[in-house]
Amino acid sequence: MIAPDEPFLRPIPKRWIPREMSVAPALDPNAPDGPVEPHYALLINPFYPKDANASFGKHVLTPTLALSSFAATTPPHWRVDYWDENLLDGRPPFRPMPQVVGITVHLTFARRAYALADWYRARGAKVIFGGLHVLSCPDECAPHADALALGDGVQLWPRILRDIEANTLQPRYVAQYENDYCEDPPPRRSILPRRSFLTTTSLIATRGCHNRCGFCYLATDGLRMPYRMRHPQQVVDEFIADDQPYAVFIDNNLGSRRDYLHSLCAALRPLNKIWSAAVTIDVTDDPSLIRNMALAGCTGVFVGFESLSDNNLADSHKKTPKTSDYARRVRILHDYGIQVNGSFVLGFDHDRKDSFARTAEWIEENRLECATFHILTPYPATPLFHQMEAQGRILHHDWTLYDTGHAVFQPKHMTPQELEQGYAWIYQRLFSHASIWRRRPEQLQAIPLYLAMSYLYKRSNRFWHLLIKHDLVNPVWKPLVEVTRWRHVHFRRQLAQRKSLQAAPGQVVSAGV
Numbered sequence: 001m002i003a004p005d006e007p008f009l010r011p012i013p014k015r016w017i018p019r020e021m022s023v024a025p026a027l028d029p030n031a032p033d034g035p036v037e038p039h040y041a042l043l044i045n046p047f048y049p050k051d052a053n054a055s056f057g058k059h060v061l062t063p064t065l066a067l068s069s070f071a072a073t074t075p076p077h078w079r080v081d082y083w084d085e086n087l088l089d090g091r092p093p094f095r096p097m098p099q100v101v102g103i104t105v106h107l108t109f110a111r112r113a114y115a116l117a118d119w120y121r122a123r124g125a126k127v128i129f130g131g132l133h134v135l136s137c138p139d140e141c142a143p144h145a146d147a148l149a150l151g152d153g154v155q156l157w158p159r160i161l162r163d164i165e166a167n168t169l170q171p172r173y174v175a176q177y178e179n180d181y182c183e184d185p186p187p188r189r190s191i192l193p194r195r196s197f198l199t200t201t202s203l204i205a206t207r208g209c210h211n212r213c214g215f216c217y218l219a220t221d222g223l224r225m226p227y228r229m230r231h232p233q234q235v236v237d238e239f240i241a242d243d244q245p246y247a248v249f250i251d252n253n254l255g256s257r258r259d260y261l262h263s264l265c266a267a268l269r270p271l272n273k274i275w276s277a278a279v280t281i282d283v284t285d286d287p288s289l290i291r292n293m294a295l296a297g298c299t300g301v302f303v304g305f306e307s308l309s310d311n312n313l314a315d316s317h318k319k320t321p322k323t324s325d326y327a328r329r330v331r332i333l334h335d336y337g338i339q340v341n342g343s344f345v346l347g348f349d350h351d352r353k354d355s356f357a358r359t360a361e362w363i364e365e366n367r368l369e370c371a372t373f374h375i376l377t378p379y380p381a382t383p384l385f386h387q388m389e390a391q392g393r394i395l396h397h398d399w400t401l402y403d404t405g406h407a408v409f410q411p412k413h414m415t416p417q418e419l420e421q422g423y424a425w426i427y428q429r430l431f432s433h434a435s436i437w438r439r440r441p442e443q444l445q446a447i448p449l450y451l452a453m454s455y456l457y458k459r460s461n462r463f464w465h466l467l468i469k470h471d472l473v474n475p476v477w478k479p480l481v482e483v484t485r486w487r488h489v490h491f492r493r494q495l496a497q498r499k500s501l502q503a504a505p506g507q508v509v510s511a512g513v
Ligand code: B12
Pocket: 045, 048, 058, 059, 060, 061, 062, 063, 064, 065, 066, 067, 069, 070, 101, 102, 103, 104, 105, 106, 107, 108, 109, 128, 129, 130, 131, 132, 133, 149, 151, 152, 153, 154, 156, 157, 204, 216, 217, 250, 251, 252, 373, 374, 379, 403, 404, 405
């Protein structure tokens, strides 16, 4: 048993982080203007500082679709390039100077987005902002951009380019997410650097979520995102076209509509590939769905447990099974070879100083292969933000620190410093040798790959730094992914032959992906 005050007995050592992962590359104020290249658009995912407590690997697991989704709607007479500042290749290019710079803006990298925008605009480029932060804080963003795209870029981008050509650019463009999702073209993945990500196949099959948690970005004022699904065959075609063995679904909740997930699994099954996805734990209401997920190649799920307190979950309006039933449900996933990455939010109003130890203990007892922690963060324009502001509990509006690694509000039963210490402690505890070992799969054959993946993912930030810097992420990981895929294909053949729903108890096929 972990002593309740264990996280607070000693100071938590700071973890190693190279400067280039915590500070954005410099923008030379004296760089000369160049001629602007007409019909050239540069799309930028700005730099954000990394958290040394977590794995650097998560930042190169799979790319965001924010830019590649709407890049697909660029007219053919435009050239479009992609630049992700988090791949450590220095500052974005400016020779030739693009006519248009499109930047995605989240609150944690808003300051960097503004610096980039100011720099490019001073040299003649037109800057367009889109993304979540533009939606929640448009007035803050507006002075830094020539135009704001509020909402769906897939609908707005061609209009914006047309208006730029006609010299009629408007300051704001608005599009809701109520259209037919099946009409969207597939994201233009060809603009992504293939060697830089574990897999370039970020797939998205659905948007929206059947829940409306008060802390989630989906509850942002002005965002209307009804649940929409792409046709399963469209998803399959994209998976095949990108020619990778492994895909990551970046859907908010792939399990929101079970009938849809059943049909998606049926379409994915013949591919003999592997994938992971975020789901809510209520998918386990239907064990036949978990079986179908396994048969279709699901090796891992990211589950937002959020908290082990029913009161916290009720406060945040999350419709979820009782926490006392979580363990049984984790077991169902494990029994179908699906590893579980549990996501936990720390600092809710019913959390006390002993919550960290209890959460760590539960994760170890239930052998969650991976866990991700977030300090509760009131994102602007969400119900949680309004509530905290009304209670006078917001400490500041420095969005850079709204990265779920810092306490930006006054917690109820501890100090902000204690919340940050508990957060650092729980990451270090779960990334320790002892904890990795305690959570090993029950099946002996599964242990070596589990250990390899766990050590590479959780204890190799120096290695990740080098892989990222030298564009080696995909070449180094692909063989491991291939072994996992091969083992999984073998596993699902056996599973398919079993008449009963039940799989082999405790057989987790892989870890790390
Ligand atoms: C992939 C992903 C990641 C990846 C890559 C992130 C990156 N920036 O490179 C990884 C794993 C590294 C990651 C890390 C983190 N993430 Co993240 N991530 C996502 C995820 C799952 C998908 C993003 C995506 O591709 N969405 C699909 C695209 C198509 O939607 P979109 O981004 O909204 O873009 C559309 C429009 O906004 C618009 N648009 C966007 N940009 C632009 C630009 C222009 C010019 C135009 C015209 C239009 C436009 O057009 C697009 C098409 O409609 C989202 C959840 C989600 N499903 O969206 C969370 C999410 C974005 N992440 C979030 C968070 C909190 C983080 C972390 C802070 C978590 C942590 N503690 O580490 C870190 C920090 C990273 C950071 N600062 O961005 C939050 C953000 C909350 C907020 N209000 O800002 C989200 C929403 C998850 C959540 N439910 O809370 N993340």
